[in-house]
Amino acid sequence: MQTDSSGQLTFEGAALNSLAAQFGTPLYVYSAQAIRSAYQSYAKACEGLADVTICYAIKANSNIHILKLLADEGAGFDLVSAGELARVLAAGGNPAKAVFAGVGKSVDEIEYALKAGVGCFNVESAAEMVRIGEVAQRLQIKANVSVRVNPDVDAKTHPYISTGLKENKFGVSMAAAPVVYAHAHQHPWLSVHGIDCHIGSQLTDASPYFDALDRVLALLDQLAAQGIVVNHLDLGGGIGIRYRDETPPKPADVLPKLIARVKTWATAQGRSMPSLSFEPGRSIVGNAGVLLTEVEFLKENEGKHFAIVDAAMNDLMRPAMYEAFHGVVAVKPNPTAQANTYDVVGPVCESGDWLARNRELAIEQGDVLAILSAGAYGQTMASNYNSRGRAAEVLVENGQARLIRRRETIEDLLRPEQDV
Numbered sequence: 001m002q003t004d005s006s007g008q009l010t011f012e013g014a015a016l017n018s019l020a021a022q023f024g025t026p027l028y029v030y031s032a033q034a035i036r037s038a039y040q041s042y043a044k045a046c047e048g049l050a051d052v053t054i055c056y057a058i059k060a061n062s063n064i065h066i067l068k069l070l071a072d073e074g075a076g077f078d079l080v081s082a083g084e085l086a087r088v089l090a091a092g093g094n095p096a097k098a099v100f101a102g103v104g105k106s107v108d109e110i111e112y113a114l115k116a117g118v119g120c121f122n123v124e125s126a127a128e129m130v131r132i133g134e135v136a137q138r139l140q141i142k143a144n145v146s147v148r149v150n151p152d153v154d155a156k157t158h159p160y161i162s163t164g165l166k167e168n169k170f171g172v173s174m175a176a177a178p179v180v181y182a183h184a185h186q187h188p189w190l191s192v193h194g195i196d197c198h199i200g201s202q203l204t205d206a207s208p209y210f211d212a213l214d215r216v217l218a219l220l221d222q223l224a225a226q227g228i229v230v231n232h233l234d235l236g237g238g239i240g241i242r243y244r245d246e247t248p249p250k251p252a253d254v255l256p257k258l259i260a261r262v263k264t265w266a267t268a269q270g271r272s273m274p275s276l277s278f279e280p281g282r283s284i285v286g287n288a289g290v291l292l293t294e295v296e297f298l299k300e301n302e303g304k305h306f307a308i309v310d311a312a313m314n315d316l317m318r319p320a321m322y323e324a325f326h327g328v329v330a331v332k333p334n335p336t337a338q339a340n341t342y343d344v345v346g347p348v349c350e351s352g353d354w355l356a357r358n359r360e361l362a363i364e365q366g367d368v369l370a371i372l373s374a375g376a377y378g379q380t381m382a383s384n385y386n387s388r389g390r391a392a393e394v395l396v397e398n399g400q401a402r403l404i405r406r407r408e409t410i411e412d413l414l415r416p417e418q419d420v
């Protein structure tokens with residue numbers, strides 16, 4: 001994001017105020033260049049070090065135009081539902097470079113993924129391994145499987161987005177994993193591909209990755225002693241971004257060291273170097289997107305100032321759900337406005353419908369604000385609560401803006417109930 005000579009905010013060469021006028025608000029705006037360079041920071045960090053696939057976690061931002069952009073860069077995908085797989089296919093992505101995670105894969109989803117040729121299932125329970133084996137046998141299509149293990153490592157992040165502790169629902173415990181592998185190993189329609197581990201999201205400290213890796217490598221030794229050789233490691237996603245003042249590690253700070261540790265282990269064990277994958281989501285798209293919203297009203301209740309805007313918790317759920325901080329700035333200076341400390345709130349009928357609290361802003365009715373770092377877990381977590389249509393999305397590339405999702409209309413909202 002930059003400021004032009006008149007003080008207006010621009011995003012990859014496009015003035016945000018003009019985009020709001022052209023496409024309306026609320027509006028998600030993404031920078032193609034920022035997404036590409038975030039992806040490349042992963043690809044370059046591993047270059048020449050090992051056989052590595054970067055599987056972008058679709059849940060962060062699943063717009064098919066963004067998936068296409070990433071597929072064109074060479075990304076694989078981490079998906080968690082039939083819907084996300086359909087998006088990969090619609091975007092022209094290669095299903096063989098996709099991994100399918102999630103604790104509750106249905107029979108239909110497994111069947112769809114097998115027929116589409118998904119590269120690997122990251123299996124999260126013994127019962128799921130049995131189910132995948134049954135579906136694979138019925139379809140006579142071999143399923144590649146990794147076990148997603150839960151290493152019981154504290155990722156030191158918000159409790160709602162920590163996934164690698166034993167109290168979390170994700171993955172198979174280290175103690176139970178050998179039995180799950182043994183089932184896959186002896187099954188004629190299952191092929192043991194790798195091991196998977198994802199410990200949480202918005203990590204700002206890299207040390208939990210190394211703790212988790214050490215536990216994973218110890219488990220691989222144990223499996224090898226049982227005659228089960230696992231030659232692929234999927235180390236998940238989770239690297240954080242800056243929302244306020246965080247200093248998360250960069251892929252180049254973490255990935256080469258993780259790869260080096262795997263190499264040292266492989267050499268010591270006299271094994272060939274395993275292939276690897278990572279599943280970043282937030283760090284690819286989070287800082288590449290903003291949510292534009294117009295001020296509907298300014299209001300004061302007994303000295304408390306509210307800026308009521310046209311975006312709401314249904315558009316950006318993170319503040320309501322995690323009390324998450326997102327920066328807020330006016331997209332152009334308003335010299336006649338008086339500065340005040342505002343809570344920026346939406347029109348939804350919930351006290352939890354706030355986007356930002358206690359922000360110093362010099363704004364008037366009709367001004368446009370940018371909610372920053374909204375490219376990840378923004379539109380993908382949006383809902384129709386209060387019967388509000390989802391926002392439109394625009395992708396900016398070299399100053400040119402392209403609509404990549406139209407605004408939902410009232411007809412879109414009513415159709416599933418009228419079509420019965």
Ligand SMILES: Cc1ncc(COP(=O)(O)O)c(C=O)c1O
Nearest residue numbers: 057201202237238279280281282
């Ligand atoms: C299995 C899995 N992989 C990858 C991710 C992506 O994580 P992040 O967006 O933090 O990189 C998630 C979400 O936390 C996940 O659950």
Ligand SMILES: N[C@@H](CCCC[NH3+])C(=O)O
Nearest residue numbers: 059161201202318376377
């Ligand atoms: N949705 C969360 C992250 C959860 C990641 C999914 N495993 C967020 O907005 O931060």
